[in-house]
Amino acid sequence: KAGVTQTPRYLIKTRGQQVTLSCSPISGHRSVSWYQQTPGQGLQFLFEYFSETQRNKGNFPGRFSGRQFSNSRSEMNVSTLELGDSALYLCASSLGDRKETQYFGPGTRLLVL
Amino acid sequence: LAKTTQPISMDSYEGQEVNITCSHNNIATNDYITWYQQFPSQGPRFIIQGYKTKVTNEVASLFIPADRKSSTLSLPRVSLSDTAVYYCLVGQTGANNLFFGTGTRLTVIP
Numbered sequence: 001k002a003g004v005t006q007t008p009r010y011l012i013k014t015r016g017q018q019v020t021l022s023c024s025p026i027s028g029h030r031s032v033s034w035y036q037q038t039p040g041q042g043l044q045f046l047f048e049y050f051s052e053t054q055r056n057k058g059n060f061p062g063r064f065s066g067r068q069f070s071n072s073r074s075e076m077n078v079s080t081l082e083l084g085d086s087a088l089y090l091c092a093s094s095l096g097d098r099k100e101t102q103y104f105g106p107g108t109r110l111l112v113l
Numbered sequence: 114l115a116k117t118t119q120p121i122s123m124d125s126y127e128g129q130e131v132n133i134t135c136s137h138n139n140i141a142t143n144d145y146i147t148w149y150q151q152f153p154s155q156g157p158r159f160i161i162q163g164y165k166t167k168v169t170n171e172v173a174s175l176f177i178p179a180d181r182k183s184s185t186l187s188l189p190r191v192s193l194s195d196t197a198v199y200y201c202l203v204g205q206t207g208a209n210n211l212f213f214g215t216g217t218r219l220t221v222i223p
Binding site: 004035042043044088090092098101102103104105106107109 | 143147149154155156157158159162200205213214215216
């Protein structure tokens with residue numbers, strides 16, 4: 001079974017631009033969570049989508065948004081990019097039950113100049 | 114918020130057994146304990162998950178005492194390729210209180 005895939009793997013943007021990242025979960029998985037990882041803050045939860053609905057949200061500004069499609073694929077959007085948004089963005093998928101393990105993708109490395 | 118505390122770093126020689134302990138005093142009844150391994154610039158890789166007592170799979174064992182306020186990941190006979198950061202997570206998948214913490218940087222020495 002194929003794992004979680006994320007595109008693109010690397011991205012360079014400038015301040016003020018917006019960016020869209022994509023995540024394809026493991027086949028059959030209905031939950032997709034997004035995380036931001038930086039050297040200073042570690043891994044922080046952004047939000048979780050389940051059956052096309054945002055089920056949980058972390059403590060990030062409204063510039064960070066996401067959505068999930070009927071095939072469970074998810075996209076994350078960051079508008080008005082700031083230098084501090086430079087990070088590794090990870091998505092993880094699971095079956096959806098709270099006790100189920102989540103599996104992470106390889107991440108998208110975003111650099112904001 | 115079930116925060117976790119782990120040692121920042123550990124060193125071990127190749128072939129030895131490594132035990133990494135995680136403290137989680139505020140664990141809730143519905144919380145599971147999950148360990149991940151992460152290499153630089155890669156996504157975390159699932160190692161093992163448990164709720165109580167002992168869980169074993171082909172790569173590791175997880176020991177959880179009765180009070181569940183701590184857990185120990187045991188890696189048998191580590192090799193150089195086990196050099197990575199190990200995260201202990203307590204909570205439920207997709208929950209906004211899932212706290213990764215700083216992880217433990219394990220360095221395996223030849």
